[in-house]
Amino acid sequence: MATPFLAGLAVAAAALASRYGIQAWQAFKSRPPKPRLRKFYEGGFQSTMTRREAALILGVRENATADKVKEAHRKVMVANHPDAGGSHYLASKINEAKDVMLGKGRGSGSAF
Amino acid sequence: MAAKILANLIVMGGGILARAVVQAYRQALTNASKNGVAQETIQNTIRRASKVMTEQEARRILGVTEETPWEEIIKKYDNLFENNAKNGSFYLQSKVHRAKECLEAVQQGKSQGTPS
Numbered sequence: 001m002a003t004p005f006l007a008g009l010a011v012a013a014a015a016l017a018s019r020y021g022i023q024a025w026q027a028f029k030s031r032p033p034k035p036r037l038r039k040f041y042e043g044g045f046q047s048t049m050t051r052r053e054a055a056l057i058l059g060v061r062e063n064a065t066a067d068k069v070k071e072a073h074r075k076v077m078v079a080n081h082p083d084a085g086g087s088h089y090l091a092s093k094i095n096e097a098k099d100v101m102l103g104k105g106r107g108s109g110s111a112f
Numbered sequence: 113m114a115a116k117i118l119a120n121l122i123v124m125g126g127g128i129l130a131r132a133v134v135q136a137y138r139q140a141l142t143n144a145s146k147n148g149v150a151q152e153t154i155q156n157t158i159r160r161a162s163k164v165m166t167e168q169e170a171r172r173i174l175g176v177t178e179e180t181p182w183e184e185i186i187k188k189y190d191n192l193f194e195n196n197a198k199n200g201s202f203y204l205q206s207k208v209h210r211a212k213e214c215l216e217a218v219q220q221g222k223s224q225g226t227p228s
Binding site for chain 1: 209
């Protein structure tokens, strides 16, 4: 006896969901493409480069493989090369970051 | 009888849990010192009062000198910013941006003259 009532409710719910979906899709399509605003990192470089800062400089993960580190180093160095309008300071920072990531740092620099 | 057994189990479990927590903390300290996170934390604590970039470092980042005119500084900044936006990293882009902000503040200070 209650089955037609429940069926009617189900159909109404499905219709409402479809209508909401269509409206959401239209709103999504019509929204303007806003750029993602990321907050820039504060301050300057650290006095002693850590592995985390080295990874940030090269744009890789902290546990990246040596091949990925070398590839990222080449890409970032091309963007900041002194011969192509870059600065020697940034180039030295990028080279230092590569050495830190590949484990060629001078001393372990333990804090404890 | 059952209550006594339950109390014994709780005491043993608590001891094991405490020992595990101590070991985990020690391991975390080892990992922090290995990765440099602890060192960075100490440096950040010291540096938190002075998060602003110095003018000297800003000039070194942009590759300019004291006598470089402002238009050339802007040209250099635009070049570095665009290069790092395309092929560089976001961190270097941030440093270039902060360097320009620092030099901008210095420039405003100079243009307004001595406040004395």
